[in-house]
Amino acid sequence: MTGATWGLVASTFAASFVEFVEALTIVLAMGVTRGWRSAIAGTVAALVALTAFTAAAGYALGTWLPESLLQLVVGTLLLIFGLQWLRKAVLRSSGLKAMHDEEEEYAAQTEAARQATRQSRFGIDTFAFVVSFKGVFLEGVEVVFVVITFGLSAANMPAAIGGAAVAGLLVLIAGVILHRPLAAIPENALKYGVGLLLASFGAYWAVEGLGVFTQSGESLEWPGGDWAILALIACWLLTSRLLVKVLPRLKPEVAR
Amino acid sequence: MRFVKGFGQFWYDFIIGDDWKIAAAVVAALAVTLVVVLAGVSAAGAAIAGGVLLLLFFVASVLIDVRS
Numbered sequence: 001m002t003g004a005t006w007g008l009v010a011s012t013f014a015a016s017f018v019e020f021v022e023a024l025t026i027v028l029a030m031g032v033t034r035g036w037r038s039a040i041a042g043t044v045a046a047l048v049a050l051t052a053f054t055a056a057a058g059y060a061l062g063t064w065l066p067e068s069l070l071q072l073v074v075g076t077l078l079l080i081f082g083l084q085w086l087r088k089a090v091l092r093s094s095g096l097k098a099m100h101d102e103e104e105e106y107a108a109q110t111e112a113a114r115q116a117t118r119q120s121r122f123g124i125d126t127f128a129f130v131v132s133f134k135g136v137f138l139e140g141v142e143v144v145f146v147v148i149t150f151g152l153s154a155a156n157m158p159a160a161i162g163g164a165a166v167a168g169l170l171v172l173i174a175g176v177i178l179h180r181p182l183a184a185i186p187e188n189a190l191k192y193g194v195g196l197l198l199a200s201f202g203a204y205w206a207v208e209g210l211g212v213f214t215q216s217g218e219s220l221e222w223p224g225g226d227w228a229i230l231a232l233i234a235c236w237l238l239t240s241r242l243l244v245k246v247l248p249r250l251k252p253e254v255a256r
Numbered sequence: 257m258r259f260v261k262g263f264g265q266f267w268y269d270f271i272i273g274d275d276w277k278i279a280a281a282v283v284a285a286l287a288v289t290l291v292v293v294l295a296g297v298s299a300a301g302a303a304i305a306g307g308v309l310l311l312l313f314f315v316a317s318v319l320i321d322v323r324s
Contacts, residue, residue: 077271079282083314084273087321096322138270199314206286207306210293220293223300232307239311243318250322 005159008150012163015146015194019139020171022105026135028175029109034128041124042132049133050140057144068219072209075202078149081142082198089192090240094247143168149201196240200232277321281313 031039065073091097109131119126143164151160204222211220222228272279289306297305 076282076286079310080271080273080279083278083282084275086314087275087278087318090318091322134266138266141270203307203310206282207289207303207310210286210290210302210306211299213290214293220299220303222303228303228307235307235311239315243315247318247322250319 005156008156008159009163009166011194011197012147012150012160013167014190015150015197016143016164016167017171018190018194019143019146020168023136023139024171024175025106026109027132028179029106030128030132032179033110033114034125037123038125038128039132042129043136045129046133046136046140049137050144053141054144058148066212066217068209068212068217070209071205071219072212074145074149075205075207075209077145077202078198079202079206081145082195082200082202085191085195086199086236086240089188089195090243090247092188093192093244096247096251146198149198149205192240196233196236199236200229203232203236204229275317275321277317278314281317282310285309285313 027039027043030042088097147157147160147164150163151157208219208222211218214220224231286306288309289302292305293299293302
């Protein structure tokens with residue numbers, strides 16, 4: 001494998017890993033408090049729905065949408081996801097927001113699960129089923145977008161899928177062995193890095209995709225081609241570090 | 257009706273998340289970039305303008321968020 005392929009695998013691995021850890025935390029909380037049958041049923045249903053969504057979206061995107069429109073749609077979504085992660089990372093690094101903690105998230109989820117009333121259908125606890133389904137599907141769709149973007153931009157879909165699959169497998173094995181949230185993962189640092197990558201790839205694609213509105217309908221070309229992605233990563237990193245420095249001065253009473 | 261509401265809520269949570277200002281900033285920056293593109297600026301110039309606008313709108317949304 002070349003260095004670029006390893007970079008692609010590492011990127012999709014890191015991005016997918018964070019999403020899978022979040023999904024695992026939700027499923028664990030439901031399994032422990034409301035019963036494993038309903039939590040696993042919700043997870044399996046979400047995986048089936050996710051497969052159908054990926055197949056349908058992949059077919060529709062690849063068949064009907066011109067390349068530039070595909071870049072605009074996927075790029076815009078990635079930008080929004082990436083910048084939301086970057087915003088949280090900046091607020092956490094500047095002390096304006098508490099660090100994300102999977103143990104805290106797990107405690108909040110289990111408390112909510114304990115207080116929810118029990119309603120059963122076909123022997124399945126509705127609350128655990130719906131929460132597990134929503135958690136796995138929501139995080140899963142983000143993984144799908146990450147894999148599509150990184151895979152298409154590097155023209156190596158198998159490597160992108162491989163990175164995400166290994167991440168999913170590792171998180172699943174860790175969850176089965178530990179039976180508790182993966183609190184030791186440096187999730188905040190991972191999210192910062194992944195936020196930078198998503199924001200950079202998203203900006204690159206979304207701007208290229210604006211070419212769909214021109215007469216030719218062709219994608220816009222960034223100066224320097226793919227090298228512009230590196231420049232974008234540097235710009236987002238610099239901007240986020242500047243915000244980390246400046247933001248605490250705007251709200252010194254909150255910053256810790 | 258409950259299904260439609262739940263479906264809408266799911267996609268709102270998925271796309272907009274917990275801070276609508278980020279999505280608004282992205283859409284606004286891309287809209288201004290599109291105006292630049294349609295004004296006939298070269299592709300390279302429009303791409304650079306798009307990158308800069310996205311950075312500026314993101315900074316503005318975070319500053320508004322922190323000050324509010």
